[in-house]
Amino acid sequence: MIAVAGAGLLLTLAGCGDESSAGGGSLKGRSYLSTAATADGKPMELVANTRIRMQFTDDGRLIADAGCNSMGGKVSTDGGKMSVQDLAITDMGCDAPRHAQDDWLAKLLQDEPAWKLEADKLSVSNGGTELVLQDRETAEPDKPLDGTKWSLETVIAGETASHSVGSERSYLTISGERVTGSTGCNDLQGIVARTGNKLTFGELSVTLKACTGDAAALEKAVLAALKGEVSYSIEANRLKLRTPDGNGIDLTSN
Known part of the structure; x- marks a missing residue:
């Protein structure tokens, strides 16, 4: 049995700046799924059967996961920069590749990456590291309750x-x-x-x-x-x- 304390992500909330359109639009209330990733300027293959997920809540929080633990915190997207304050991460035991993917995503979010939104495509980047995502509703429509x-x-x-x-x-x-x-x-x-x-x-x-x-x-x-x-x-x-x-x-x- 693997247990995760604080599954609800007990976050320390701090104030954040107002979201601006410098990145190309508003992220609040939207969720995104990864379509491509780059590390050190080279294409990065995600762990099999995983996708990076980023959710921007209406009350100004970011909740993300890379296939193992959940992470999140109060987020500011002012000026085209994504700043996550007091990033909190759950502590669920997973295999080494997924833990490494968690660490990669956490570092990207903590480095105040630039972000850009074009239609339903979101890019988050810092130097030679980039994560490209697509609006969740387009990338992966909801499954029907019946018959699934x-x-x-x-x-x-x-x-x-x-x-x-x-x-x-x-x-x-x-x-x-x-x-x-x-x-x-x-x-x-x-x-x-x-x-x-x-x-x-x-x-x-x-x-x-x-x-x-x-x-x-x-x-x-x-x-x-x-x-x-x-x-x-x-x-x-x-x-x-x-x-x-x-x-x-x-x-x-x-």
């Missing part, structure tokens, strides 16, 4: 996010008013209703295979996230389910 196989990625409990080895065996598929899937140990099925951004799960039928250790803990967390009314949101290939107390699960699709 959503595989479990992370369990959220308070300020902690955890990922269990083998959690990828847990999945959900919603088709109309039916939900089927697996807790990673047992199969499940049942009824689900939706209203706006809310899903309401009925009593689920679950097979009776005995689960122990991490598998039992994972099953308990999954079933707790699929009980009664939960909120849901989809961004690209990510589905977030949250119970009224803020706990829940994050899932992805290929």
Whole structure:
């Protein structure tokens, strides 16, 4: 089990300057996914199955990830420079290549890079280092809730996010008013209703295979996230389910 303290990125917020149009437009409220990267003036190949993501919130924060940890802080984009104040980074254990990619992105953000926005293309650069990104809605449209196989990625409990080895065996598929899937140990099925951004799960039928250790803990967390009314949101290939107390699960699709 890998746990991340402060999954919500407990950020130390400081004041920031007003965003100007020197970079070519406003970044607030938009998300971007990487399309190319350059290091020391040479093309840089990202770790397999990763993309760098940058999200600029309406309240002036930047949240970014490079395939492992999340990082972020209050951001100023005044004068065509991107200045992230008090960059905070989660501490989830990942393999060495993804940690190195995290470090590369963190250094770029801490070096107050220049930025430029042209239509849906964002470039962030400092010297021979450049990251090119595309507006997320263009680069990776939202997957439909119905008919998509959503595989479990992370369990959220308070300020902690955890990922269990083998959690990828847990999945959900919603088709109309039916939900089927697996807790990673047992199969499940049942009824689900939706209203706006809310899903309401009925009593689920679950097979009776005995689960122990991490598998039992994972099953308990999954079933707790699929009980009664939960909120849901989809961004690209990510589905977030949250119970009224803020706990829940994050899932992805290929």
